[in-house]
Amino acid sequence: MTDRRMWKYFDRLPLESEANIVTLGEGGTPLLDASATIGAEIGVGSLVLKAEHLNPTGSFKARIASLAVSLLRERSLAGLVGTSSGNGGAAGAAYAAAAGSRIVLFTLSDTLAMKRLEISAVGGAAFRVDGVGHDAASTRRVADMISSAARAANFYPMLTGYHYAPEAMAAVETIAFEIADESPGLTEVYAPVGGGGLLTGLYRGFDRERAETGTAVPTLVGAHPEGASALPLALAGDASGMATPVTSTVSGLQMAVLFDPEGAVSALQSSGGRSRAVSDDEIWQAQHLLATRCGILVEPAGATSLAGVIADARDGRLGSRSHVGAILSGAGYKDTASLARMVGSAEPPVISVTEVGGLLENLLVSHEAGV
Numbered sequence: 001m002t003d004r005r006m007w008k009y010f011d012r013l014p015l016e017s018e019a020n021i022v023t024l025g026e027g028g029t030p031l032l033d034a035s036a037t038i039g040a041e042i043g044v045g046s047l048v049l050k051a052e053h054l055n056p057t058g059s060f061k062a063r064i065a066s067l068a069v070s071l072l073r074e075r076s077l078a079g080l081v082g083t084s085s086g087n088g089g090a091a092g093a094a095y096a097a098a099a100g101s102r103i104v105l106f107t108l109s110d111t112l113a114m115k116r117l118e119i120s121a122v123g124g125a126a127f128r129v130d131g132v133g134h135d136a137a138s139t140r141r142v143a144d145m146i147s148s149a150a151r152a153a154n155f156y157p158m159l160t161g162y163h164y165a166p167e168a169m170a171a172v173e174t175i176a177f178e179i180a181d182e183s184p185g186l187t188e189v190y191a192p193v194g195g196g197g198l199l200t201g202l203y204r205g206f207d208r209e210r211a212e213t214g215t216a217v218p219t220l221v222g223a224h225p226e227g228a229s230a231l232p233l234a235l236a237g238d239a240s241g242m243a244t245p246v247t248s249t250v251s252g253l254q255m256a257v258l259f260d261p262e263g264a265v266s267a268l269q270s271s272g273g274r275s276r277a278v279s280d281d282e283i284w285q286a287q288h289l290l291a292t293r294c295g296i297l298v299e300p301a302g303a304t305s306l307a308g309v310i311a312d313a314r315d316g317r318l319g320s321r322s323h324v325g326a327i328l329s330g331a332g333y334k335d336t337a338s339l340a341r342m343v344g345s346a347e348p349p350v351i352s353v354t355e356v357g358g359l360l361e362n363l364l365v366s367h368e369a370g371v
């Protein structure tokens with residue numbers, strides 16, 4: 001392996017032998033500087049975007065799946081079994097295929113079509129379960145059943161929370177290692193929150209980095225849709241989740257209960273951070289801004305951290321002394337309906353060959369001459 005990417009941190013990950021690594025090139029994602037564009041517009045000192053949507057399976061979950069399937073190989077386990085809103089499943093299925101192993105997934109009933117295709121195209125078996133994600137009791141019940149069945153049958157639990165799969169989740173910490181290596185002076189880092197595993201892993205990673213290299217831990221902010229409020233409930237001491245179903249339409253963040261309530265609360269409290277609610281509308285606006293100002297296409301969940309940054313800047317919580325990082329967690333191709341909503345009716349018109357000359361004259365030559 002010439003470019004080790006995430007596996008550059010092999011020594012900090014819970015795998016015994018490098019010979020068992022199953023990789024598709026995960027990690028080592030770029031930290032893109034948006035200070036001169038969005039950063040300047042919203043008045044923060046600097047703004048960097050961690051491009052996790054560029055991972056092999058289009059989300060940060062590729063890191064977790066790489067480690068999960070490597071552990072599976074090291075332990076000669078029978079396969080993977082898990083829940084998913086789509087991205088964890090797509091990642092698990094791809095890495096299982098790469099290792100010649102099998103995966104069984106129980107996904108949200110309204111998992112996006114593209115995420116379902118990603119799972120099936122690489123040979124993953126999936127069932128859509130009513131209530132999972134959307135209501136707290138069903139989500140916990142199914143996850144707990146999977147976790148104990150996995151243990152009994154020698155399967156690895158592809159449940160992306162420390163509560164269920166603490167070793168595989170250590171892969172999330174490598175996002176923080178990479179950010180701390182490249183941009184050690186960040187004051188705040190914003191992360192989207194569904195089950196809370198990403199937020200928990202980021203804090204653990206930054207805290208390990210502090211212990212090993214002395215780099216200060218940035219303040220962590222958990223951005224979540226208004227209609228998926230398990231994080232503020234947990235912060236207020238109620239880890240049992242929402243009493244009513246999720247109303248947000250943001251795929252990946254539709255979680256009525258946190259998988260990692262203790263980890264997420266401790267990440268915010270120990271780093272002096274907070275939760276930040278944003279509407280689905282604000283999330284779509286941030287997605288649109290990333291596309292049109294930076295040329296970056298993410299799915300709505302992937303723009304949620306930036307929506308949080310924008311809302312906090314507007315409310316005066318961030319300013320010229322803030323050096324902000326935002327995690328872009330999932331790729332735009334996964335949610336084609338959200339791209340269609342962004343574009344509206346602005347589809348390219350169909351024209352004839354004879355019209356091309358006139359258009360070139362009008363659009364390029366006259367423009368060049370300043371007409």
Ligand SMILES: Cc1ncc(COP(=O)(O)O)c(C=O)c1O
Pocket residue numbers: 059085086087088160192193194195196197198199251252253299301302329330331
């Ligand atoms: C694109 C994307 N962003 C964020 C999240 C939320 O991560 P977590 O459940 O670890 O909070 C998910 C979870 O599926 C996701 O797919």
